[in-house]
Amino acid sequence: MKIKYVLIDIDGTLFPSLEFAKRARKAALEAMRKEGMHSDVSSAYKVLMNVVKEKGPNYAHHFEIMLGCLGEGHNARAVAAGVRAYHKVKESIRPFPDVRRALGAMRKKGLGLYIASEGKAVKQWDKILRMGLQREFVGAFISEELGVKKSPLFYRKICRKLKCKASKVAMIGDRQEKDVEPARKIGMRAYLIDRKGRQGFGSLLEVARQVE
């Protein structure tokens, strides 16, 4: 066996993050409209996306700023309804249908599975727990904790922590420039997943069958 450890990305790799984020934001805006927001959902959505872009995804007051931009002023009732609806959808995230089988197949091969993800550690663990996948992984490497975003240094630090040569580690993810290129640069094997099948592998299960 050449590969010993497999690093796996979360968003877009284990579950359809963009789809859930969009659904959660729409649900939030519909709830806000029901509880007193005057603007219609589709105009509000456009403004919200600009706020998210400007403030970043981890900012705590997107809805307040959005209401301000819409000229609506303060409305705690609508904001509370929005946050509630947003979390309800977020709470319901589920992995892609092949994920559990793919992780099982890799574990059966004796591979040690780790999360390798960019973002806030508590938020990323929350996703793993919500999907009920925490028992599949030995641990997680998250950019916030490593102190560096996905880059050759990020992957080098992981090798150091695993006390393992890069050539014995594989990385799986859905983004060429974050998951594949920097990992390959330091000598890891890297697998690109593209569930739309344009390039790379069509599913995690396909990768799971290859890696060893």
Place this chain on the structure above:
Amino acid sequence: MKIKYVLIDIDGTLFPSLEFAKRARKAALEAMRKEGMHSDVSSAYKVLMNVVKEKGPNYAHHFEIMLGCLGEGHNARAVAAGVRAYHKVKESIRPFPDVRRALGAMRKKGLGLYIASEGKAVKQWDKILRMGLQREFVGAFISEELGVKKSPLFYRKICRKLKCKASKVAMIGDRQEKDVEPARKIGMRAYLIDRKGRQGFGSLLEVARQVE
């Protein structure tokens, strides 16, 4: 009819807030223990309560600080599990069994019902929405928004907003020094609820029958 508007407190008056808070914290600590916290739940609970007391209830990182005090260091997985379990219990808050009937009885008498509460506006609205009571109230007066904690000034500001004499407003709550005394001081009628029946009224329904 002498009384026109009725102000009602949330925590301890509409639902057993202390009981839910305790249950939520215990559930959080049990989840944290399951996901890697080493300390036992009852020692952790004592430390957590000290952290809550010191940092206040609206601080976002109680669990992180608690782990530090317990000498456990950083554990994002356990924190994520704790936050998740905590919110699950909090999400399940329900009003005292007589609340819906009491609110209905007062509305039938033509009284305008408002929330009068101390705390963060979004958090207090969240509770109302979770209990499904938002349609019972005309609106809410929350200390964060009025810029002052429960005091004669708090109640005076409400009268000004309602464009109404204090003598035509009643306040209902479970705390003598926050809900009853300052409201009476400016000439409101005020009802103390004590569900343990030691003093004041034993339930919201009893008050609802009296106020008019």
